[in-house]
Amino acid sequence: MELSGIAAYLVSFFTFVGIYGILALGLNMQWGFTGQFNIGIAGFFAVGAYTSAILTTPESPWHLGGFGQPFLVGVLGAVIVSALVGLLIGWITARLRTDYLAIATIGIAETLRLIIANESWLTNGVRGMSGIDRPFSDFFQALGLSSAMGSLIVVAAFLAGVYFLVERARQSPWGRVLRAIRENEPATEAAGKNIGRFRLEAFVVGSAIMGLGGALYAHYFGFLSPEAFLPLYGTFLVWVMLIAGGSGNNLGALVGAVVIWTIWSGSEFVMSASLPEGYGGYAGPLRVILIGVLLQVILIARPEGLLPERAPQAIATTRRERARQQ
Amino acid sequence: MYILVELLQLSIYGIVLGSILTLGAIGVSMIFGILRFAHFAHGDLITVGAYTGLGFLMMTNAPFWFALPAGMAGAAIIAVLIDQTVYKRIRRRQPVILLISSFGIGLILRSFVQIIWGPHVFSFPGGIQRPWLVWELAIIPNHVWIFLAALIIVTLLHLFLTRTRVGKAMRAMSDNMDLALITGIPAERIIMITWLLGGALAAGAGVLLGLDSRLTPTMGWNILLPVFAAAIVGGIGRPYGAIAGGMLIGLAMEISTLFLEPSYKPAVAFLIMVAVLIARPHGIFKGAW
Amino acid sequence: MRLLEANNIHGGYGGADILHGASIRVDNDEIVVIVGANGAGKSTLMKAVFGLLHVREGEVLYQGKPITNTRPEQMVSRGIAYVPQEYNIFPSLTVQENLEMGAYALRGNIRPRLEKVFSVFPRLRERRRQEAGLMSGGERQMVAIGRALMIDPKLLMLDEPTAGLSPKLIDETFERIRGIRNLGIGVVMVEQNAKQALAIADRGYVLATGANRFEDTGANLLANREVAEMFLGG
Numbered sequence: 001m002e003l004s005g006i007a008a009y010l011v012s013f014f015t016f017v018g019i020y021g022i023l024a025l026g027l028n029m030q031w032g033f034t035g036q037f038n039i040g041i042a043g044f045f046a047v048g049a050y051t052s053a054i055l056t057t058p059e060s061p062w063h064l065g066g067f068g069q070p071f072l073v074g075v076l077g078a079v080i081v082s083a084l085v086g087l088l089i090g091w092i093t094a095r096l097r098t099d100y101l102a103i104a105t106i107g108i109a110e111t112l113r114l115i116i117a118n119e120s121w122l123t124n125g126v127r128g129m130s131g132i133d134r135p136f137s138d139f140f141q142a143l144g145l146s147s148a149m150g151s152l153i154v155v156a157a158f159l160a161g162v163y164f165l166v167e168r169a170r171q172s173p174w175g176r177v178l179r180a181i182r183e184n185e186p187a188t189e190a191a192g193k194n195i196g197r198f199r200l201e202a203f204v205v206g207s208a209i210m211g212l213g214g215a216l217y218a219h220y221f222g223f224l225s226p227e228a229f230l231p232l233y234g235t236f237l238v239w240v241m242l243i244a245g246g247s248g249n250n251l252g253a254l255v256g257a258v259v260i261w262t263i264w265s266g267s268e269f270v271m272s273a274s275l276p277e278g279y280g281g282y283a284g285p286l287r288v289i290l291i292g293v294l295l296q297v298i299l300i301a302r303p304e305g306l307l308p309e310r311a312p313q314a315i316a317t318t319r320r321e322r323a324r325q326q
Numbered sequence: 327m328y329i330l331v332e333l334l335q336l337s338i339y340g341i342v343l344g345s346i347l348t349l350g351a352i353g354v355s356m357i358f359g360i361l362r363f364a365h366f367a368h369g370d371l372i373t374v375g376a377y378t379g380l381g382f383l384m385m386t387n388a389p390f391w392f393a394l395p396a397g398m399a400g401a402a403i404i405a406v407l408i409d410q411t412v413y414k415r416i417r418r419r420q421p422v423i424l425l426i427s428s429f430g431i432g433l434i435l436r437s438f439v440q441i442i443w444g445p446h447v448f449s450f451p452g453g454i455q456r457p458w459l460v461w462e463l464a465i466i467p468n469h470v471w472i473f474l475a476a477l478i479i480v481t482l483l484h485l486f487l488t489r490t491r492v493g494k495a496m497r498a499m500s501d502n503m504d505l506a507l508i509t510g511i512p513a514e515r516i517i518m519i520t521w522l523l524g525g526a527l528a529a530g531a532g533v534l535l536g537l538d539s540r541l542t543p544t545m546g547w548n549i550l551l552p553v554f555a556a557a558i559v560g561g562i563g564r565p566y567g568a569i570a571g572g573m574l575i576g577l578a579m580e581i582s583t584l585f586l587e588p589s590y591k592p593a594v595a596f597l598i599m600v601a602v603l604i605a606r607p608h609g610i611f612k613g614a615w
Numbered sequence: 616m617r618l619l620e621a622n623n624i625h626g627g628y629g630g631a632d633i634l635h636g637a638s639i640r641v642d643n644d645e646i647v648v649i650v651g652a653n654g655a656g657k658s659t660l661m662k663a664v665f666g667l668l669h670v671r672e673g674e675v676l677y678q679g680k681p682i683t684n685t686r687p688e689q690m691v692s693r694g695i696a697y698v699p700q701e702y703n704i705f706p707s708l709t710v711q712e713n714l715e716m717g718a719y720a721l722r723g724n725i726r727p728r729l730e731k732v733f734s735v736f737p738r739l740r741e742r743r744r745q746e747a748g749l750m751s752g753g754e755r756q757m758v759a760i761g762r763a764l765m766i767d768p769k770l771l772m773l774d775e776p777t778a779g780l781s782p783k784l785i786d787e788t789f790e791r792i793r794g795i796r797n798l799g800i801g802v803v804m805v806e807q808n809a810k811q812a813l814a815i816a817d818r819g820y821v822l823a824t825g826a827n828r829f830e831d832t833g834a835n836l837l838a839n840r841e842v843a844e845m846f847l848g849g
Binding site for chain 1: 358363364366412415416419421422423425426427429430431433434436437438440441444445551554555558587589590592593596597599600603604
């Protein structure tokens with residue numbers, strides 16, 4: 001491969017790591033902090049991506065809008081709409097047990113995918129939406145950078161911002177209450193916390209972060225179709241990343257994104273190089289098996305992930321509170 | 327008049343689909359009852375069962391109906407192997423860990439089907455059937471066979487659960503795991519039998535689904551949501567409720583095509599499920615097993 | 616003959632010990648009652664003996680052989696049956712199915728054993744096709760004890776068999792327990808209705824903070840002023 005080819009690959013690689021890192025941070029807010037089992041990540045990812053695409057593309061006869069708005073308006077819209085969807089779903093499923101929430105969220109994600117595939121007036125259906133611009137490409141061009149490089153910088157900036165915010169949230173009293181809920185719901189409730197409200201807030205924030213990831217994906221990739229939001233890519237990889245990295249740990253979520261994306265995209269190279277002629281079709285399923293087996297190994301051998309959750313301060317607080325009540 | 331005929335015709339399809347969903351939902355419900363987790367690989371177990379049946383026919387040139395026992399045996403063994411190698415090791419942790427694990431197992435199973443059978447679409451032998459005309463209704467012979475086969479399987483299962491020691495022990499474990507252990511019921515053996523039955527029932531659903539349409543690597547994943555919906559509407563953990571749940575979801579999905587795009591059928595199942603979860607979190611049918 | 620002996624038992628639910636050297640012994644043909652204040656470790660002792668929680672120190676002997684920390688299913692096959700205080704039936708199974716489950720660990724013809732249980736609790740015969748979860752509290756207790764009797768136990772362990780029952784049913788239950796003892800089965804039970812329980816007991820133990828405080832015949836304990844003041848409500 002030429003040097004420029006390697007550079008281009010690395011830019012693409014880290015852009016995807018950044019986008020998946022954002023999704024993993026969103027999931028960590030829901031699962032890692034609060035214990036909410038969302039396996040409909042793909043749905044929020046899709047809502048964010050399509051919202052931003054519809055807002056920013058020029059007017060088109062093939063789908064709703066576009067409204068020709070700037071990139072940042074698209075991102076803001078994506079965050080708001082996915083937060084609203086999260087609010088609606090979180091409100092509906094507030095009282096559900098974990099496994100019911102899991103089924104409900106995957107149902108919503110699949111339903112959204114059906115809507116995207118079927119409602120052509122909205123999304124151009126299976127033909128997909130194209131012509132989504134990369135962020136600030138004129139500006140980066142003026143600096144002598146490619147639009148892909150520009151996307152990477154923008155993604156990195158958003159990732160840093162999200163990381164800063166979720167880390168702050170984790171250390172805040174709010175974050176401690178979330179972990180207290182996860183560890184011991186009755187005790188937290190007895191301590192006078194409105195559990196439903198905290199839970200809903202975490203779900204909405206997590207959903208908004210996932211929507212942001214979707215918007216960034218749309219603007220980097222430039223083309224959207226329902227295929228991109230199959231549970232494999234949108235949901236499963238994110239889960240493996242968070243579990244591998246260490247749920248409850250924001251840095252772990254990022255490490256997981258790097259490691260799993262390296263394995264996932266690296267396996268493509270290895271397989272295309274090593275599979276005999278005519279067997280290329282096996283690469284996809286073999287890679288899925290690789291990641292699937294990896295997940296089982298992690299769950300069995302190292303369930304706490306590469307970077308286990310640190311400083312379980314909330315648990316100590318809860319114990320103390322429990323002791324006080326007795 | 328026309329609408330009535332249409333409604334009855336769709337109801338026939340609904341009962342056929344409901345029969346298939348029931349077989350899947352009973353397995354999901356039994357596994358939930360005893361192991362307390364939603365088995366997300368169940369859809370792909372359905373797929374594996376269908377393809378195992380197909381593989382048996384390809385190898386032996388046996389008549390179609392042999393696909394049913396062959397697929398059931400194959401999927402039963404695979405289900406037990408999965409439990410013994412993976413689920414058993416993480417059973418003592420939170421049930422949601424099993425849930426995410428089973429999500430991954432489902433993807434692994436689906437990928438194996440893709441590797442072994444490739445992306446081609448298969449059908450069971452039999453070809454296009456001329457429907458029987460009964461009054462104004464067209465009845466496809468295979469639909470009758472699907473219904474009868476499901477009925478026989480469910481009846482046999484019922485006899486197993488109510489007449490045999492092991493079947494009663496399964497119900498006992500689902501009722502009260504701690505007491506079952508104190509009573510001396512061998513939990514591990516009963517769990518193994520639960521997987522055997524769950525796998526066999528999934529394969530039953532898969533073979534019948536394949537007979538009704540075609541075999542694709544995502545056939546089971548695509549009906550997982552309706553299967554869960556049937557199990558939940560019937561009250562998850564209660565296999566008998568799953569029968570009613572399966573029929574209700576099957577009918578609703580088919581009848582919805584009167585006013586919705588057929589591709590929204592899974593969404594209809596899902597919406598009913600959510601409505602039931604909110605209104606009656608324990609399912610709409612009373613009683614335990 | 617010495618049926619069960621638990622010596623100097625220490626243990627608890629994983630955290631700090633609840634039992635600090637409690638001991639009991641049960642012979643054939645006798646009813647042994649364990650009484651004591653709430654939190655004295657009565658139920659904990661039963662669970663520790665039956666292998667439901669870890670015995671950290673001390674030993675449990677059954678017919679002279681050590682069975683410390685043996686798993687519950689092996690207890691059952693040796694002839695020890697345990698009835699927990701709550702959740703002690705299979706609610707969706709019929710009465711007869713509940714009883715059949717009791718005999719799961721033992722192969723062979725269960726008919727004679729079923730007849731024996733029906734002779735102790737004739738009501739269960741009438742209601743054998745009834746779903747157990749739909750029965751009254753007293754009847755459920757009969758099902759629970761009946762289920763334990765199905766293994767033909769040599770030792771029956773009952774955790775508060777009369778909790779939540781009406782006075783009339785309490786009398787009846789104690790009467791049945793005497794009947795069970797008269798079949799040659801050793802019975803050890805934890806009881807809150809201490810006076811009545813001691814009245815039918817051959818021997819009794821008073822537990823306090825996880826250790827033995829008094830042990831004597833049931834009649835002597837009832838007559839003991841200190842015991843009466845501290846544990847029997849004057």
